[in-house]
Amino acid sequence: MPNLWIIFTTGLLTGGVTCVAVQGGLLAGALAQMSNVQYSMFNKILGTVSFLVSKLVAYTILGFLLGWVGSRVQLSLTGQGVLQMLVAVYMLGVGAALLDVHPFFRHFILQPPRFLTRWIRGQSKSGDLFAPAILGAATVFVPCGTTQAMMALAVGSGNPGWGAAIMGVFVLGTSPVFLGLGLAMARLGQKVMKVTAWAVVAMAIWTLNTAGVMLGSPISIQSALAKAECVISFCSPVGESGQAADQVTVGISRAGYSVSNAVRAGKEIKMTLTNTDGRGCQQAVNIPALGISKVIRPGQREEISFKAPDKPGKLQVTCSMGMFTGELQVI
Amino acid sequence: MIKKIYKLSGLHCTSCSMLIEGELEDQLGVRAACNWAKQVVEIEGEADHQMIVKVIEEQGYKVVGEA
Numbered sequence: 001m002p003n004l005w006i007i008f009t010t011g012l013l014t015g016g017v018t019c020v021a022v023q024g025g026l027l028a029g030a031l032a033q034m035s036n037v038q039y040s041m042f043n044k045i046l047g048t049v050s051f052l053v054s055k056l057v058a059y060t061i062l063g064f065l066l067g068w069v070g071s072r073v074q075l076s077l078t079g080q081g082v083l084q085m086l087v088a089v090y091m092l093g094v095g096a097a098l099l100d101v102h103p104f105f106r107h108f109i110l111q112p113p114r115f116l117t118r119w120i121r122g123q124s125k126s127g128d129l130f131a132p133a134i135l136g137a138a139t140v141f142v143p144c145g146t147t148q149a150m151m152a153l154a155v156g157s158g159n160p161g162w163g164a165a166i167m168g169v170f171v172l173g174t175s176p177v178f179l180g181l182g183l184a185m186a187r188l189g190q191k192v193m194k195v196t197a198w199a200v201v202a203m204a205i206w207t208l209n210t211a212g213v214m215l216g217s218p219i220s221i222q223s224a225l226a227k228a229e230c231v232i233s234f235c236s237p238v239g240e241s242g243q244a245a246d247q248v249t250v251g252i253s254r255a256g257y258s259v260s261n262a263v264r265a266g267k268e269i270k271m272t273l274t275n276t277d278g279r280g281c282q283q284a285v286n287i288p289a290l291g292i293s294k295v296i297r298p299g300q301r302e303e304i305s306f307k308a309p310d311k312p313g314k315l316q317v318t319c320s321m322g323m324f325t326g327e328l329q330v331i
Numbered sequence: 332m333i334k335k336i337y338k339l340s341g342l343h344c345t346s347c348s349m350l351i352e353g354e355l356e357d358q359l360g361v362r363a364a365c366n367w368a369k370q371v372v373e374i375e376g377e378a379d380h381q382m383i384v385k386v387i388e389e390q391g392y393k394v395v396g397e398a
Contacts, residue, residue, distance in 0.1 A: 022346040025353065098343060106368040111345045114352070114364060121353050145344040193343055 004169045007150065010199040011173020013192050014146040023139050024178060027051050029124040030131040047132035052175050054136035060168040062140050066154035067163020077286050077293060077320070080158055081214030084207050084322065087156035091204035094149040098197035109145040116141045149200045156207060210322035216288030218314050222325040244331050246270065250317060252278040252285065252296055257317045257326030265330050266310040274301045284320035287328065293320075332375055336398035337383065339370045341391065348372075350390050358386050371398060 031047045073083050093108030120138045123131055143151060150170045154163035209221045246267050249260040252275040263269045273285055275296040286293045290306055308330050309315075317326035342348060348365035351372055355363035361376030361383075374383060384394045 022349045022353075025350065100343065103368070103370075106370075109345050109367065111348060111367050117349045117352065118356075121357070142346075142349060144346040 004165060006199065006203065007153075007166055008169045008173040010146060010150070010196060010203075011170040012176065013196040013199065014144065014170075014174060022142065022144070023055075023135075026120060026124040026135055027132060027178065029121075030126075030135055048178060050130075051132040051136035052178055054133040055139050056136075056168060056171050056175070058137040058140045059171040060164045062151070063154045063167025064160045064164040066151055066167070067157050067160040070155040070158040070163065071160065073158070077214050077288050077318075080320070081211045081288075081322075083158065084156050084211035084214060087152045088204045088208035088211055090152045091149045091200055091207060094145050094152075095197050095201035095204055098145055098193060098200065109148060112142045146196055146200060149203070153203065153207070213316060213318045213322035213325055214286075214288065216316050216318075218316060218327075220316075220325060223316075223327065226325075226327070244329075247272070248328065249274060250285065250326065250328075251276065252282050254278060254280075254282070256282060256319075256324035257285070259317065259326050259328050262329035262331050263308045265308055265312050267308050268305060269308045270303060270305050272301060272303050275299065280324075281319040281321040282324045286318050286320060287315055288318065289315045333377060335374045335380075335383075337372050337374065337387070337394050338396045338398055339365075339372060339387065340393045340395050342367055342370050347390075347392065351387055351392065354386050354390055355383065359383065 027048065030051075031044050070083060073079055090108060093105050096102070096105035097107075097109050120135065120142060123135050123138060128134070147170070150166060154166045157163050157166060206221075213220045213222065244262040244264045246264060247270045248263050249272045251258040251260070252273065254277050256278075273294060273296045275283060275298050277298055278296075279298055283297060284293065284295050289309070292304065292306065294302060294304065296302055312331045315328040315330060317328055318324065339351070342351075342365075345367045348367040351365045352363045355361055355372070355374060355378075359376070359378040359382060361374050361378045363372055363374050365372040372387070387394050
């Protein structure tokens with residue numbers, strides 16, 4: 001799950017370029033209609049704030065629904081992995097479209113139906129007191145490319161709460177530019193678009209990594225970092241020092257998973273899962289290759305037994321979101 | 332009803348096509364359908380060529396030719 005700060009920053013950048021290009025114009029049109037001379041400035045501020053608040057509420061609800069949709073798909077860890085893979089591929093396509101890598105990728109960014117954009121433009125000219133608020137909510141029907149990538153991320157979170165957080169934080173990020181605070185950003189145009197595109201690509205790569213971890217891939221950013229740490233600290237990875245046993249302990253903590261020792265191929269193994277202070281998704285321990293999924297609450301311990309694969313190798317231990325990982329050596 | 336198709340460049344997202352459609356329809360009273368993926372805009376109605384190019388380029392996009 002990409003960091004919410006990265007999502008906020010992406011919103012900050014995106015808001016300056018794509019959102020304000022269209023939505024800013026619509027809002028300005030709506031404000032111009034409703035500002036009679038007497039309360040002109042007050043109306044403008046009130047209109048802008050009501051636009052932003054209703055947009056934030058609408059997108060947070062949308063994010064909640066998208067996260068809920070994602071959670072319906074997540075029957076198993078494999079289901080989650082496949083969903084994350086699809087989300088990552090889609091986001092890479094959006095990133096490539098924003099970077100104008102090839103016209104083909106433009107199809108990844110869906111163009112909203114024309115009757116909707118015309119209805120929304122009509123709203124901005126209605127002069128109705130509530131036009132800015134209606135407009136703000138209606139922007140969920142005309143999401144720009146980056147917004148569509150964030151919507152995919154919300155689905156991929158597979159959790160209504162996370163989905164709402166992703167879309168809410170992203171829209172919060174797009175808000176300052178509407179208050180005129182980021183006008184300089186709007187003028188930077190193309191440069192900021194490239195940075196936004198690379199932010200989407202970076203999130204796509206992280207999502208791809210999460211998908212790989214969930215599907216039990218031994219290759220991941222986490223395992224590469226763990227190896228690098230081992231090289232730097234001259235440590236000998238668990239298991240390569242020759243000791244293997246038929247019992248193994250997996251320690252679960254805030255830092256993730258620590259596997260006590262390697263296990264012997266083909267043997268009946270007794271694994272003790274001990275959670276000291278792991279309060280996040282670490283509680284949901286998965287060994288995809290063995291189809292093992294257990295939830296161990298903080299302060300709890302549980303024993304499971306399984307038959308180790310006949311072939312030596314490395315089994316990935318992962319949390320339910322593919323963020324925390326560990327490695328069980330089979331020798 | 333006259334129909335013209337213009338090839339564009341510089342669009343980087345669907346927001347751009349919405350912007351172009353909006354401005355053409357609001358300023359020139361034509362019917363505009365801009366396709367972001369193909370980077371073309373189809374215009375239905377009476378409008379002077381120079382004015383069409385002006386409205387589009389004011390938004391920061393280029394007209395690269397007629398189809």
